[in-house]
Amino acid sequence: WRGSVYKMVWKDMLVYIILYFSISFIYRFGLDESQRETFEKLSLHCGYFRNLIPISFVLGFYVSLVVSRWWGMYESMPWPDKLSVLLSTHIQGHDARARMLRCTVIRYVNLSFLITFSMIAPAVKKNFPTLQQMMDAGYMTANEKELLEDLEKKTKVHKTWVPFMWACKIVDRARREGRIRDDVAQKTVTDEILRLRGCCGELLGWDEYNIPLVYTQVVTIAVYSFFLFSVIGEQFLDPSKKYDHNIIDIYVPVFTLLQFFFYIGWLKVAESLINPFGEDDHDFEFVALLKRHLE
Template structure:
């Protein structure tokens, strides 16, 4: 999860930026300190060997090897490779953040267009919101390890109030047919509830029904794109090339 530091720089203070650069939580220092220690140890070993274990001829050979490496280091366009890699990673991170679905908008639409104060209307709105949240929980259980630990089985969705025993039986029956994700099922049920509410006259016009279903399809698109980002990582070969170029410099 991204570590927020906005409050730390909301106003100017003495050495405020310096304190920000040396924050530990969420910092680059926390990320690379094991590799940095290994690098410093190896660098120290090479330095000691050069100074105390090699004779003059061996030192000249070592220096020529170092100069050769320095020459070939400049052949690689490190600024282009690393800049392009960082751009891909940042754009990918921001796109995933913007795709995170929220139930607020669609639940507000359902509360606005599915009218009525009787038990039937309240039950429709309640089940509609439950289906939306069930779809979110199913989607994030396939993406987030923390959510997956919270909902390791359908029984846990029932205990959390997202699913009924009858719906659990439907999911298990579908699992026997295919192992593909079932995020679309609760969203389909939400659309059917909207159509039923329209037929019963609880949705006043076709525009309200269309607005709700359009928002449901948008949520389906966002959940699908998040799963695509989860399964399709940045190509490993490009990550390795960027690491090799960085290490050689």
């Protein structure tokens, strides 16, 4: 049930079914012959013009855009695994100093991840609302916290780049100490740190610039208008009058309900993927991701 399409569409489906059968009941038992003829003309009119709405084209293009955007967000997610392998390979030594250098670089990178995620994900912001909570969780020391707080007073620009800079300085220090064998190895590690910094920057960009609201509104209005007209236009009319496509009365509009389920489900999928940084069932699990990276 969690994260399923049924959970997303059942309320809309229930409202649609109630409206459809209420109108059907009124048509069958609440109207006289003259009123029934007027309703039948209205139903045929709504059914004809409803089909002129290019719902498949509009919705399909919108969902394609949203899914492409969602996949771009996923590909921008930073993972420290490659950096960990590079550090283990290029920072040589099994003594405490070598281990400290490797762990410090990874800690700084994870700190940058945490700062980035706290800016875009409400769930992370709730767990780490201030630098103090980040320090208590082991992401930074008291001195590093003071440096970030001083920088916060000087500028309001995000600070995700600062721990990355610290990580690059640690790599440079390891090279000067002879723990990294050559400049090529140092460049390889530094390039990976900078690539992760780029991933964090991309996430901030995805969060700041969303799909234009007007486009989402057009698609939503088109889909709901389509089914608002279908409440009347898809009614089963008197078969004895031999209207086009009304040769049988089966009371329950099976195919119309399937169409509603598919199109509304399609729209709900797009709505759920448009911002995967939230706290819905299907959004990215940033808190679990941070725990995994820290371990």
